[in-house]
Amino acid sequence: MSTKVTPPAIHFRAAVALAGRFPALAGVDLNVAYGDVAVFLGANGAGKTSLLRACAGLLPVTSGDAVILGCDVVADPLEIRRRVGLLGHAAHLYDELNPVENVRFVLRAARSDIARADPALQRLGIVGRLRKTQVGRLSAGQRRRVVIAGLLARSPELWLLDEPHAGLDASTRELLGVLIEEAASSGATVLLSSHEPELAVPLADRVITLAGGRVVGETTGGRKRVRSLTERSRADVA
Amino acid sequence: MSTKVTPPAIHFRAAVALAGRFPALAGVDLNVAYGDVAVFLGANGAGKTSLLRACAGLLPVTSGDAVILGCDVVADPLEIRRRVGLLGHAAHLYDELNPVENVRFVLRAARSDIARADPALQRLGIVGRLRKTQVGRLSAGQRRRVVIAGLLARSPELWLLDEPHAGLDASTRELLGVLIEEAASSGATVLLSSHEPELAVPLADRVITLAGGRVVGETTGGRKRVRSLTERSRADVA
Amino acid sequence: MWRDTILVAGKDLRIEIRSRVGIWQILPFALLTLVLFAFALGPDASTLRSFAPGLFWLAVLFSAVLTTQRSFAIESDEGTRDGMRLLGIDPAGIFLGKALAIAVQLAILQVLLWAGITVLFGVRTHTAWIAITASLLATVGLACAGVIYGALSAGLRVRETLLPLLVLPVLAPVLIAGSKAWSTALSGAGSGGTQWLRILAAFAAVYLVVGVVLYGPLQEAA
Amino acid sequence: MWRDTILVAGKDLRIEIRSRVGIWQILPFALLTLVLFAFALGPDASTLRSFAPGLFWLAVLFSAVLTTQRSFAIESDEGTRDGMRLLGIDPAGIFLGKALAIAVQLAILQVLLWAGITVLFGVRTHTAWIAITASLLATVGLACAGVIYGALSAGLRVRETLLPLLVLPVLAPVLIAGSKAWSTALSGAGSGGTQWLRILAAFAAVYLVVGVVLYGPLQEAA
Amino acid sequence: MKNGPVKSSRVNNGLVRPRLTTVIGALAVVSIAATVWLGLWVTPPDKVQGNLVRLVYIHPPVAWVALYLAFGLAALSSLLYLWKRTRSLFWDRLAAASVEVGVVFNALTLVSGSIWGRPTWGVWWTWDARLTSTALLLVLFVGYMALRRVPADPEIRARRCAVAALVAFVDVPIVHFSVVWWHTLHQNATVLNPNITPTIHGSMAWTLLLGFVAFTLLFVWMVVRLYQVQLLKDRIGDRELAISLGERWAESDLGTPVHAEGAPAGRER
């Protein structure tokens, strides 16, 4: 084994996170290197959503260590949130505003160039009349596409995608794969949860199985690695 | 072709339904026979959700005919709702009550035996601590399982399932197939929408493609038919 | 219909017992409004005493709005109004059930508000039966009208602001008649109150009937 | 911080312009409360005139609660409060932005309510500057206190009932000081009002500072 | 922290040793009894107020406990909770306990004041600045308790409540200075006034002083006990948590993790 070179993007050690009085995460040990794509599999209630929310600094970790992108989740959630993007079960959009306004708002909040909104929406197929329809009126899949367009436009350092395939139609599912690959190869780290291994595993470097709020297994995914194998093992050890 | 014997369970003719000012259904022509399993495919925004909601009498049909289980959706939505069960994008549950109370409430409202709640929940894996946890605290997939348990306990004549696979884990996806087959073979009609044809098509007698709020194509699904072919063609013509 | 009434009222009251919103939030709110009215009107004791019935009923009105909001907040989670409609139960039953649950809460609330004005404004109740009858009739009316408008605004994203606007003008007769009836009840002038009781009874009857008849279409419209 | 303030305030006002909830729902509600108070107090014109300042401020208070509710209803759709936090922007900016948007709406509302009491209760404004200063200071205070409590109760399922209970007692000093200041302004007794203006200024300053400092932890708690 | 069943009265509550708690409780009872005895039988009736003056031994001490001790302590511990370096659920529990005591004493202030007001002012209640601000204070802290009841994570609830307590505490100075600012009907500061020469004399002064001591002792005892209740609730929560953690671990077939020796309840913060 080589020595630790860079600290990992995600580092959990014995992390416990409580939802109410319930340990949604019950001692997670996990390291994910920068630039990796990791997919979480697991039964309903295994803790996938909780883990992703903890990575976004939304679910406070009450014991153990949790360091995301070099920031402690308890000490500095704000800094983390600036740098991550989350696609959750529910779409965080302003129902009264249209897709363009929503994405622009996200970009302004992130201090990014609002000109990036249009190409992103275009790419996700939010074109024509949909651009000007209040998002409260869009269909379930269209809403999720708007959120993904926001992520794409912002291009955060860490993508957290909670069942991103759910609700998307065939062509967007394909596109999602492309977007994830693009993000990862441009250096971003991507974590996604899924109930559709046949779609998610090919995208991933690492396939991590959760159960009972813990990591219970890991295999490698099908992502064609660009980086050399040495680099790979280094990151894994870190 | 033989003559029309029974009227179909679902009958739409040139049905237009408005969501706000927008024609979510733009002239649907569709007949589904009793006991059939039909799956709707289509891109995001094609109108799958709108069609299922129209079948439940939730989306008013403003022109054309829409007759569900022999009742006109405009004239008698209440009668329809007594006999259909809908699993929508959002789970219609009382967050403050636990799964048992929620399912029992559904059963009482349907004048069914509340003793059916327990086996149904059991079957969907809502056991142990989950039975007593307020549903507002359950995970996304667990909530959907509670809704499905409610449907199973009620066993309506018409099942309307909007992307039922989304959010369910592998074992529950399998179970869902079994439940749909059971319901159909016991005489219920099942309509489901899906973005996962590989899961949905094998369950279905008929695969109907929607686009732009209309039916644009149909193929047969993979369901092993019990009924004879003559019966089949009869229903299709009706 | 009656079975559905019991079913719905039971469910609502069970959620109330579980969440205690009525006791811990609406009740203190009601008492608080009394204090606020006193602030607005200034400290003069005799003025306040003479306005006590009006202030009591204002407090009841605002609390009724809150109770109604709460009653529909538990229905329309996730921003949809499909839940109740999908049950496929008799709309009249839903209407009566929700009204019953609200009425129970409002009745308890009024007892405590009455204690409140007795202490804070120093009023004394001479003709209790008028006050009690007025309150009971008003409770029915408030609950029924509340449920009708609650259903209209349930599940809308603007429900928090829409409901008060819709329902308060409708409840104005209760405010007026209730205040007058309680004025007579408090001052001891026994007989004048009955005409106001009749108005309250008419109000309750109208909204009860309207609710039972129209709740079906209303629910569809929602 | 200032950029975030503008960003958030701009977004809130844009949603308001699109949905017109303030104009079509909160404003009529405010005028309606004036009418209801008149009902509760009876028809005597001189009584009403003398209570006009108090009633004006009561109406402002209740409308401020509604405006705050609305301001947080647009944030917490689908029952979650993640949205705002996920933006990762400066909490002080969010606080100031939301307060600014509410303040703008409240200022417009007060102009129209002033017209309302002028017409309905027949009052005349003698010392306009006191009234205007009082209103401006009060607006800042109401908006800041409102946002603090709005954030406390945002996204909770009980927010409709919890917010009024929490925020109204805090706003009571505004009610008192505002009424007194307006009383002087309306009666024309020019100098007595300044001590009340000082209270309003202190109130605004305290909640502005508290908000800027505490909004961060508050948002995490939400 | 002992394991297994523990007798609740013997629980070390982290504030005061159990023996001392009992002593404080006993002292409180004795001193209140002494105050009552002195107040009712030893001290003379007043020239103007007659026997009514005896309420002076109850009402001001009760008010003082509610406003300054209880709500002051609540505000202080809320502040310490919010301050990152001293953040600990200890402060949250302490704040909760003292708010509960404060609400009781605040209500008692209103009641004793009303009883006193009836003969002296002729009414149970008047809309005097002190009285109304005291009433508002009660509502503010009832709001705090309502907020506490809303189900939430302990840490989140603690933070939310801490903010609410601090904002509510702003009313306390208003109550205190209301008599000065608005020249009200209510008594001016007689005991807590800036020039310390008390305006009452002799046995009355001593009894009043004893009253303050007695109610302060009662306050301390109640806070300690209620803190204990809070702590026990939290412990029950911790135990539930331990159980659910066990259940959660059992959901996967890994069994108990290696790093989980000792209390699984998480770091005490």
Ligand code: HEM
């Ligand atoms: C409901 C009615 C009343 C309320 C809510 C009330 C409230 C209070 C409060 C909050 C204080 C503590 C103020 C401070 O120390 O800052 C206080 C003190 C006091 N009250 Fe009352 N009071 C009431 C009625 C009365 C009456 C009727 C009397 C006597 C005629 C009275 C006499 C006093 C005295 C002598 C003090 C001690 C003053 C000092 O040392 O600061 N109070 N009251």
Ligand SMILES: Nc1ncnc2c1ncn2[C@@H]1O[C@H](COP(=O)(O)OP(=O)(O)OP(=O)(O)O)[C@@H](O)[C@H]1O
């Ligand atoms: N307050 C609570 N009380 C009890 N259990 C809780 C509470 N909050 C969360 N849980 C449980 O914690 C787990 C949360 O899991 P999480 O939402 O992370 O699951 P998930 O892996 O995302 O599942 P899904 O695939 O269904 O989305 C669930 O088992 C849920 O029942």
Ligand SMILES: Nc1ncnc2c1ncn2[C@@H]1O[C@H](COP(=O)(O)OP(=O)(O)OP(=O)(O)O)[C@@H](O)[C@H]1O
């Ligand atoms: N008020 C409205 N104004 C404009 N367009 C609307 C309005 N309401 C609905 N729509 C459009 O109607 C369509 C509704 O489609 P529906 O929700 O039935 O789609 P779906 O097939 O279920 O899609 P998905 O797969 O994303 O769930 C969408 O294209 C949506 O944008």
Ligand SMILES: [Mg+2]
């Ligand atoms: Mg999940």
Ligand SMILES: [Mg+2]
């Ligand atoms: Mg859909």
